[in-house]
Amino acid sequence: MGRKNKEIQEQQQISENLNTEKSSLIKNLTRITQQKLKMQEEMLQKFVLILNAKKKKIRELKKQIIEISSRKDQNLPEKDLKIN
Secondary structure, three states: OHHHHHHHHHHHHHHHHHHHHHHHHHHHHHHHHHHHHHHHHHHHHHHHHHHHHHHHHHHHHHHHHHHHHHHHHOOOOOOOOOOO
8 A cells, every 4th residue: 555655646746746847837938928929019119110211201202203203294404302
């Protein structure tokens, strides 16, 4: 009987160790997932800023094209363009 009790205790200890390890892994996974979501949000915010800047530049260039086309249609001299 003593041998079976010892085996049971050993299995219980193994089970407790596995449960502790599982809890630790779940905590780490949760932390890493939160970090990933935060990084994604930060990247998205930066992307939106860049995208909006590019859209603004496109609008400015389209406006310049319209101005140049209008001047050509009216046979006016082209003014110097400032392309940044």
